[in-house]
Amino acid sequence: MTSAICVGVIGGAFGVRGEVRLKSYCADPAAIADYGPLRTEDGATFAVTLQxxxxxxxxxxxxxxxxxxxxxxxxxxxxxxxxxxxxxLPDEEYYHADLIGLGVVGPGGAMLGRVLAVVNHGADDLLEIAPEGGGETVLLPFTRKAVPTVDLAAGRIVADPPDGIFPGSGDDG
Known part of the structure; x- marks a missing residue:
């Protein structure tokens, strides 16, 4: 089965005729109707018509x-x-779903962890990474400096994280 990308969310009912309030995550918001039928996580499938x-x-x-x-x-x-x-997508642009699950290695090839999510709190995207040795997740800026290489074919990201961001790395105390 082909992987799926989240393209929007239903905000609830809109009006009295069974319409929904739909928020699109697409670069062209109206394009959400072009990618259907769309499926929910629980398997329901819908054709979408924007009103x-x-x-x-x-x-x-x-x-x-x-x-x-x-x-x-x-x-x-x-x-x-x-x-x-x-x-x-153009070179060096990625769907978040393509990044989730990738292994993250340091510049020397040592495994640092695995991408759990891509989050954005208002500035740049951050990669939420589960460290290889366990412990609390780490937020790594998704910038060219901190993440010089994304290799989707190899299923990995090469990261050059700031000192101390991963447990046991750099001078964290």
Whole structure:
């Protein structure tokens, strides 16, 4: 089965005709309707028809959803598109889903950990990494300096983390 990418989330019912409030995570927000049918994590599948733009998203129709109650029951459900339906990205741009699970090695090749998530708290993206030896997760800036190489084919990231960011590395005390 093809991997899937989260392309949006349902914000709940919108209006009285079974429409939903839909937030798109796509670079072109309206493109979310082009990648369907979309699937939720629990396996429900929906064709998406955008009705009109609204604050922070779209009023949309989902196939099989005809009442406000059915629409509201979908609140918070994330919508996924098969990876192969999404556009190719330019060099050095990545879908978050392509980074999650990659091994992270230091400049000398020592395993540092594995990417758990890509987060953004307002500035640059950060890679949340589970350290190889266990312990609390580490946030590594996803910048050219801290992450000089992403090798999707090899399933790894070469990182040059700041001293002390990983347990037992650098001068952390």
């Amino acid at each position: 009109r733009p609204i604050k922070d998203g779209y009023a949309a129709r989902l196939s099989g959803i005809a009442t406000p109650e059915a629409a509201e029951a979908l609140r918070g459900k994330r919508l996924f598109a098969p990876r192969d339906r999404l556009p190719a």
